Amino acid sequence: xxxxxxxxxxxxxxxxxxxxxxxxxxxxxxxxxxxxxxxxxxxxxxxxxxxxxxxxxxxxxxxxxxxxxxxxxxxxxxxxxxxxxxxxxxxxxxxxxxxxxxxxxxxxxxxxxxxxxxxxxxxxxxxxxxxxxxxxxxxxxxxxxxxxxxxxxxxxxxxxxxxxxxxxxxxxxxxxxxxxxxxxxxxxxxxxxxxxxxxxxxxxxxxxxxxxxxxxxxxxxxxxxxxxxxxxxxxxxxxxxxxxxxxxxxxxxxxxxxxxxxxxxxxxxxxxxxxxxxxxxxxxxxxxxxxxxxxxxxxxxxxxxxxxxxxxxxxxxxxxxxxxxxxxxxxxxxxxxxxxxxxxxxxxxxxxxxxxxxxxxxxxxxxxxxxxxxxxxxxxxxxxxxxxxxxxxxxxxxxxxxxxxxxxxxxxxxxxxxxxxxxx
Amino acid sequence: xxxxxxxxxxxxxxxxxxxxxxxxxxxxxxxxxxxxxxxxxxxxxxxxxxxxxxxxxxxxxxxxxxxxxxxxxxxxxxxxxxxxxxxxxxxxxxxxxxxxxxxxxxxxxxxxxxxxxxxxxxxxxxxxxxxxxxxxxxxxxxxxxxxxxxxxxxxxxxxxxxxxxxxxxxxxxxxxxxxxxxxxxxxxxxxxxxxxxxxxxxxxxxxxxxxxxxxxxxxxxxxxxxxxxxxxxxxxxxxxxxxxxxxxxxxxxxxxxxxxxxxxxxxxxxxxxxxxxxxxxxxxxxxxxxxxxxxxxxxxxxxxxxxxxxxxxxxxxxxxxxxx
Numbered sequence: 001x002x003x004x005x006x007x008x009x010x011x012x013x014x015x016x017x018x019x020x021x022x023x024x025x026x027x028x029x030x031x032x033x034x035x036x037x038x039x040x041x042x043x044x045x046x047x048x049x050x051x052x053x054x055x056x057x058x059x060x061x062x063x064x065x066x067x068x069x070x071x072x073x074x075x076x077x078x079x080x081x082x083x084x085x086x087x088x089x090x091x092x093x094x095x096x097x098x099x100x101x102x103x104x105x106x107x108x109x110x111x112x113x114x115x116x117x118x119x120x121x122x123x124x125x126x127x128x129x130x131x132x133x134x135x136x137x138x139x140x141x142x143x144x145x146x147x148x149x150x151x152x153x154x155x156x157x158x159x160x161x162x163x164x165x166x167x168x169x170x171x172x173x174x175x176x177x178x179x180x181x182x183x184x185x186x187x188x189x190x191x192x193x194x195x196x197x198x199x200x201x202x203x204x205x206x207x208x209x210x211x212x213x214x215x216x217x218x219x220x221x222x223x224x225x226x227x228x229x230x231x232x233x234x235x236x237x238x239x240x241x242x243x244x245x246x247x248x249x250x251x252x253x254x255x256x257x258x259x260x261x262x263x264x265x266x267x268x269x270x271x272x273x274x275x276x277x278x279x280x281x282x283x284x285x286x287x288x289x290x291x292x293x294x295x296x297x298x299x300x301x302x303x304x305x306x307x308x309x310x311x312x313x314x315x316x317x318x319x320x321x322x323x324x325x326x327x328x329x330x331x332x333x334x335x336x337x338x339x340x341x342x343x344x345x346x347x348x349x350x351x352x353x354x355x356x357x358x359x360x361x362x363x364x365x366x367x368x369x370x371x372x373x374x375x376x377x378x379x380x381x382x383x384x385x386x387x388x389x390x391x392x393x394x395x396x397x398x399x400x401x402x403x404x405x406x407x408x409x410x411x412x413x414x415x416x417x418x419x420x421x422x423x424x
Numbered sequence: 425x426x427x428x429x430x431x432x433x434x435x436x437x438x439x440x441x442x443x444x445x446x447x448x449x450x451x452x453x454x455x456x457x458x459x460x461x462x463x464x465x466x467x468x469x470x471x472x473x474x475x476x477x478x479x480x481x482x483x484x485x486x487x488x489x490x491x492x493x494x495x496x497x498x499x500x501x502x503x504x505x506x507x508x509x510x511x512x513x514x515x516x517x518x519x520x521x522x523x524x525x526x527x528x529x530x531x532x533x534x535x536x537x538x539x540x541x542x543x544x545x546x547x548x549x550x551x552x553x554x555x556x557x558x559x560x561x562x563x564x565x566x567x568x569x570x571x572x573x574x575x576x577x578x579x580x581x582x583x584x585x586x587x588x589x590x591x592x593x594x595x596x597x598x599x600x601x602x603x604x605x606x607x608x609x610x611x612x613x614x615x616x617x618x619x620x621x622x623x624x625x626x627x628x629x630x631x632x633x634x635x636x637x638x639x640x641x642x643x644x645x646x647x648x649x650x651x652x653x654x655x656x657x658x659x660x661x662x663x664x665x666x667x668x669x670x671x672x673x674x675x676x677x678x679x680x681x682x683x684x685x686x687x688x689x690x691x692x693x694x695x696x697x698x699x700x701x702x703x704x705x706x707x708x709x710x711x712x713x714x715x716x717x718x719x720x721x722x723x724x725x726x727x728x729x730x731x732x733x734x735x736x737x738x739x740x741x742x743x744x745x746x747x748x
Contacts, residue, residue, distance in 0.1 A: 082708050085494050108711065112495035196603065198691055252580040252600020254692040260579065391710050403693035406605050 038069040039324055042087070042094035044311060045076040054344050062331045068324045088114040088316050095319040096328055101136045101147060101309045102387040104394070109314070110139040116315035119143045121326045127333040130375040133350035136309050136388075146333050147350040148312025149341065150371060152305040153203045153276040153384050155297075156283070159290045161188060161271040172297045173239065180248040183271045192270035193249040194256030201401030202386040202394065203306070204274060207296035208236035210382020211303025218306075218383040228419040229412070235299070237404060237411035244405050254405050262286075276384075278310075280364045281346040293363055305370070308384030309350065342368065352376070389422070396421035487717040494711045506718040515694060516719065519702040522609055523723075526616075526698060527677035533617035534673055535666075538624025543654070545625075546632045556629065559622040567619070571686030574615040578602050602688055605695035612687045612696055616680070624669050631665035632658070663741040671734035678727035699723045 041059070046052045052072065059070045073094065075083070080099075087093040088109065099105050109115050119142050121127075122134075133147040155176075157169055162179070165186055170176035180190035195201045210218055212232050220226035221233075243249050250256070250270065265273040266286040273279070274296065283291050295303040313332050315325040331337055338349035339358060346364055352372045355365045374381045386394045400414035409417075450458075488506055492499040510516055545555050562570065577584045580600035589598045601611040635658055643657045659666070681700030684690060690697035690705065697705075699719055707716025 078708075104711075108495060114495075196688070196691065198689065250581070252603040255578070255580045255600030255603025257575070395705070395710065399691070399693045402691050406603065406692045406695075408605055408693055408695075 037067065037324075038071060039095040039319075039321065039328055040071050040073055040093075041096045041098070041313075041328070042073045042075065042080075042084075043098040044080055045074045051345070058337075058340055058344070062328065066324075066327050066331070068327060070328065085109070085112065085114065088318060091318070093316055093318055095321060095325045096313050096315055098148060098311045098313050100311050100387060101145065103389070104391045105387075106137060106145055106312075106314055107139050110142070110144045114317050115144040116317050116319065116322055116325070117142045118145065118315065118326070118329070121329070125326070125330050125333065127330070129333070129350045132375065132381070133309055137312065137314075145312050145314040146329055147309045148332070149310040149345075149347040150307060150350045151276045151278060151310050151348070151384065152307045152367065152371060152381070153207050153274075154293055154295045154303075154305050155191075155207070155272055155274050156265070156279060156291050156293050157272045158265070158268065158270075159292050161268070162292075169292055169294050170297050171294075171302050173299050176297045179272075180243065180246065184247060189250040189264060189270040190248040190272060191243070191250070192261050192264035192273040193253045194258055194261030194264075195254045195402055195405055196257040198398035198402060199386060199394075200258055200261065200275070201405070202397050203276065203384065204240050205233075205236055205397065205401060206306040206308075206383065206385045207274060207303070208239055209233060209385070210306040211296045211298040212236055214304060215380040215382060218385075222383060222385070222388050224422060228422055229415045233415045233418070234411045237401075237414055240401070241404055241411055249405075254402050277348060277367050278346075280361060280367065283363065284346060284361050291363060293367060304380045304382045305374070306382040306384045307371070307374075308387040310347070310387075312350075350375075392424055393418065393421040484717050484721055487714045488721055490714055492713040492717075494713050499714070502714075506715050509715065510718055510722065515697065516699070516702060518694060519697040519699050522696065522698045523678065523680070525609065526613060526680055527674060529610075529613055530616055530620070530677045530680070531670065531674045533613075534620035534624045535670060537617070537621040538669075539628055539666075541621070541625045542628040542632055543658075545629060556626055560626045561622065562619045563623040563626075565619070567682040568686050570615060570619055571683050574611075574618075575602065575687055578611050603692055605692055608688055608692060609696045612684055615687065616683050619683070620673055620676070624673065627665060627669050628662065631662040635661045660741075664738045667734055667738040667741060671731055671738070674734070675727050675731050678723055678730075 043055075046055065052074070056072055059072065063069050084097070084099065088097070099109070101107075106115065122143050127146060129147050130150075133150065134143065137143055137145040137147055155170070161183070162169065165182050167179045167182055168175070170179045183190040193200065193204075209221075209232065212235065213221070213226075217226065217232065221228060221230075227233075240249075244253065250264065253261075256264075262273065262275070262279065262282055264270045266282065268289065277293075280293075295305045297303050313329050315322065315329065319325050333351075335351075335353075338351055338353050341347045341349055342353055342355070342360055342364070343358055346360070348368060348371055352375075353368055355368050358365070360368075371381075373379060385397065389397070396417045397414075400409060400417050403409035404411060404414050487499075489501060489503060490499040491502045491505070541559060545552060548555070576582075578601035580586060580598075580603065583601075585601065586595075586598035589595055599607065601607050639657050639661075640653055643653045648656070679700060680698050681704065684696055684698055684701050685704065688696040690701040700723065703716045703719035703723070705716075706712040706719065
């Protein structure tokens with residue numbers, strides 16, 4: 001009995017010790033920078049294994065030049081949203097993360113003191129990004145990240161379908177109405193759209209409103225100086241209500257998810273699709289026809305692209321190796337990395353890129369040139385609302401646009417709900 | 425502490441060298457050793473329960489009384505504010521109403537269908553295993569996969585449901601099932617019922633196999649109709665199992681989350697929001713951890729009494745000699 005008791009006690013102690021002990025990190029550290037030779041880079045789930053492989057190959061170049069190994073870890077966005085703060089607080093958390101730049105994303109982390117202040121690093125390393133992009137990662141006067149990629153939101157169109165119907169790419173809202181009527185009459189869905197995921201609805205508002213009120217008007221709204229119940233907002237929502245009621249967005253768009261929406265366009269079922277520049281990658285892979293990309297039309301003239309920042313690299317305040325992490329960010333801020341991301345990920349770096357000599361789709365080259373011109377003062381860029389507003393507002397906007405498209409709310413009611421959420 | 429007085433006239437019994445022998449014939453030393461062994465045996469379970477159940481529950485109770493946003497390590501104490509807000513939250517009541525619909529239809533549907541299918545296949549011997557596997561399969565499939573596949577079935581233009589309706593001349597009923605606020609909840613519920621029916625079917629069929637056939641035969645000889653035999657002979661015998669299945673299905677209705685989250689995310693415009701998805705959305709999308717926790721605790725608090733009541737009913741049915 002005594003020996004069996006000892007065995008039991010020993011087993012219980014071992015079990016307890018195992019349960020209470022965290023997973024030990026391997027030599028070099030599972031994270032937290034550890035010994036300065038290895039960094040953990042946490043990113044949102046990449047599209048496929050090939051994307052991961054390309055990123056790892058690219059980071060191998062960094063390792064070769066710096067001697068710092070980078071371990072890429074992935075999490076799907078919902079999990080990342082849930083566990084990121086906990087992981088950043090942990091001793092073995094990631095050193096560098098790729099995360100959104102909006103107030104609900106990097107802004108919240110910066111406010112909680114979870115991000116490393118990069119203000120000095122910007123000066124020391126001479127990182128060049130568009131001014132407005134740098135502003136988006138600046139909170140309380142401190143810069144916390146390098147904007148990773150830019151996104152514009154506008155209207156893609158199938159050049160062949162429009163040419164066959166004798167339609168020019170729409171420049172005004174009336175042009176768009178006429179085009180939708182003609183396309184519809186030809187038995188083709190005018191605009192592929194799906195709002196089951198709720199966030200695509202915000203792009204409808206972002207593009208229509210950016211074109212209607214311009215950059216200044218959007219800045220006023222986003223800063224709380226304008227009212228979300230203003231006639232311009234209501235009008236922008238009313239256009240989409242009209243489009244839905246006329247069947248220009250296809251059948252029951254709220255039942256359709258984003259993948260089905262893009263499939264409708266790629267299969268030729270729809271002639272246009274209102275979405276963002278990230279779609280160029282899908283076009284390159286899945287479309288056997290040529291597409292054009294224009295800003296969403298304004299009520300009385302040519303519109304502007306709504307622009308936003310996607311995820312970008314940020315450094316954890318708890319990293320044990322800030323120098324190594326800054327070196328990695330320096331790599332991400334380089335022109336070479338910008339060109340690599342254009343060629344391999346079809347993304348738009350937030351810095352000027354010389355497209356000559358790059359192996360990229362003509363449409364992407366056009367977008368890069370447009371963005372470069374617009375960002376450097378050659379015109380206006382609007383704003384993609386959901387990356388800049390708090391989640392409570394976004395939820396009101398997402399729900400409101402779904403309610404608009406299902407006939408549960410009027411444009412004025414949706415606008416009022418957004419205004420209330422903006423002041424909450 | 426005072427020592428317990430020794431029995432005044434306890435007979436002296438020759439015992440082992442140390443300690444006295446208890447009435448059961450087991451010495452006190454052995455009893456102490458057994459007690460220690462017992463403690464050691466349950467210790468791992470107690471530790472695991474404490475770490476993974478008691479501590480999280482206590483932690484959740486703590487969060488209910490503070491305003492934690494997931495970032496602030498010292499959240500302010502807010503007392504009962506979360507409960508006050510909850511009581512006034514119209515979206516919460518809308519979600520709770522959807523839960524009520526879910527609990528009622530999501531419990532009755534699988535029970536009725538599962539029982540009916542089990543009764544149909546009760547006397548069937550040939551191919552019985554095949555039917556059980558086929559009908560049980562939806563229950564063991566991952567809810568995410570089920571949700572995705574049924575999403576395709578409900579799709580407005582290419583979905584099989586609308587195509588089927590058009591094929592039989594009911595094209596007027598075709599619609600975007602998951603995008604229409606009037607049908608979305610019932611469409612998701614239909615999927616959930618399809619999933620749960622197989623579970624009820626298998627359990628009830630197993631219970632029916634143990635029903636005393638001679639009682640059914642006797643009732644038949646006495647002239648009892650099919651429904652009378654079912655009501656007075658069969659159902660009482662399978663009642664404990666039936667109540668157990670009812671309890672599991674009903675509690676599932678309180679805690680429903682995954683299938684709704686996958687198929688609609690609570691939309692369109694909150695039309696399919698249930699307390700589970702509403703709690704998730706508050707906790708992890710709006711970073712209102714405390715409010716989300718309060719909602720989750722309320723769901724638990726609502727489910728527990730129902731579970732206890734059904735458990736008592738089941739035990740009573742068992743002790744009354746009923747049961748398969």
